[in-house]
Amino acid sequence: MSFFLRRIPLFLALFLLLGAGCSSMRLEVADEGRPPEGSGPLPLVAEPVATETHLERKSLDGDIEHVSYSFSTTTRAHLELYGFSQEAYQFRLAAADEAKSLAAWRDASEPTVVAGINGMYFLEDFSPAGFLVTEGEEQRDHPFDWDKSALLTIADNGALAIRATTQEPTDLAELTHAAQSYPLLVLNGTANLSEDSGKVARRSIVGTDTDGRVWIGVVLEGNISLYQLSQVLMKTGISWKNVLNLDGGPSSGLFLRGADEVFFSPFTAIPSVLFVEKR
Secondary structure (H helix, E strand, C coil): CCCHHHHCCHHHHHHHHHHCCCCCHHHHHHHHHCCCCCCCCCCCCCCCCCCCEEEEEEEECCCEEEEEEEEECCCEEEEEEEEEECCCEEEEEEEEEEEECHHHHHHHCCCCEEEEEECCCECCCCCECCCEEECCEEECCCCCCHHHEEEEEECCCCCEEEEEECCCCCCHHHCCEEEEECCEEEECCEECCCCCCCCCEEEEEEEEECCCEEEEEEEEEEEECHHHHHHHHCCCCCCEEEEEECCCHHHCCEEECCCCCEEECCCCCEEEEEEEEEC
């Protein structure tokens, strides 16, 4: 959150954020990840997710797959997805005490890094909101409820996996790269959300498919709810295994290096990223 928002009354800060159509990561956590106790079920979506669609898939340099899916909600929206074979690429989480722009994360990364996406939810002081361990250094001050979240893990060989957690895993001490986030948008190949909060924002995701690829993706044009995104993902032609929501809203951003370079900038600095590296 910017410097000046921390120095104006809370109600005005909330008004500015919601009025801009980009809720902060704290609002995302409170409004979509954890409905208030006793609030009852969230309203079902009343309208179709998409009325116009255009799907394009092509192979990029370095055996990277690109899927671009255009659709309409109340406005035109675009989902951009990039897929990486785990035989050719490995993954790494990186975190810092101070937030940096995505461009700064990219420019300071090793030449082997070919892509990156914004990471996990964070608090006012840029500390992680949720369990996070990078390079074996663990932070557990603010873990989410394990029965409402999922765990992204990266093995010592750089292989990435996403799994649901109904209780705290017993092997946390063995993890060197792992992060907790929510919700799971797709679980075992099926859209995992059945109700819609009505909260819309920019979005960022990481997912795995049955062909052994890891996908990173963003929706930056045309705000979308998490329920709508879970439905849209099923229309991309990708044989999904699991897909996990990352810290969306103003934190959403992605970069790709090389001949097919792209850069989608977040609206805010971020304290963690997920890197994709050549093996």
